[in-house]
Amino acid sequence: MAQSDEEKQKAAEQANLFGELEKNDVKVTDDAAEKMKENILNDRGSANYLGIGVHEVVVTSVELTQAKTGTLGMRFNCENEDGQGRVTMWLSEGALPYTIENVSRLMVHNAADDKKDEARNYMSNIVSAKDLFETVQETLKVRKEKNPFKAFLSIREARDGSTYTDKNGVERPSTESNLLSYRPKETPTQSVVKATGGEVVTDKDTLEGLPF
Secondary structure (H helix, E strand, O other), X not given: OOOOHHHHHHHHHHHHHHHHHHHOOOOOOXXXXXXXXHHHHHOOOOOOEOOOEEEEEEEEEEEEEEOOOXXXXXXXXXXXXXXXXXXXXXXXXXXXXXXXXXXXHHHHHHOOHHHHXXXXXXXXXXXXXXXXXXXXXXXXHHHOOOOOEEEXXXXXXXXXXXXXXXXXXXXXXXXXXXXXXXXXXXXXXXXXXXXXXXXXXXXXXXXXXXXX
């Protein structure tokens, strides 16, 4: 099928523009390229994050993260059919005993009834951040397919009353997230938000309340 004059003109324009592109081939700088690559590799598509409330979730993975202060932490990624969430537990010298205790409760909660004492004993002997991280990482890897690692994700408004501005310029309350082995009693705010189907808010990584 013969090209129309309009199609020929468009093809010629594209050829000219491609010639310009070849002559002026813009390159991503090294620093920007490294960040861009990281963003692409970590992009899992758009996601709906769970909002204020208490949610029964499955922990899907754990990864290391670092606060602006330099403190390392373990970020637990979790989800259910309504969305996903994340909770950071910190690994500083002061916070580590509390983090090990919190993780131990989750481990025992997920252990079979006849293995709970064994899990409790095993976790009581962990005294390093590295051992803790590797234990959780391996546990999630083994359980992922047949026996999901379950927990309760509690998301509440930040106790310090802090706020953030979303991408639309709207000021919203910051939130605090905790990963628990039991369903906690909901706060009045959590109950109201749950009953009214309130909007999702973004959680805040915080170091507040920990003995650094």
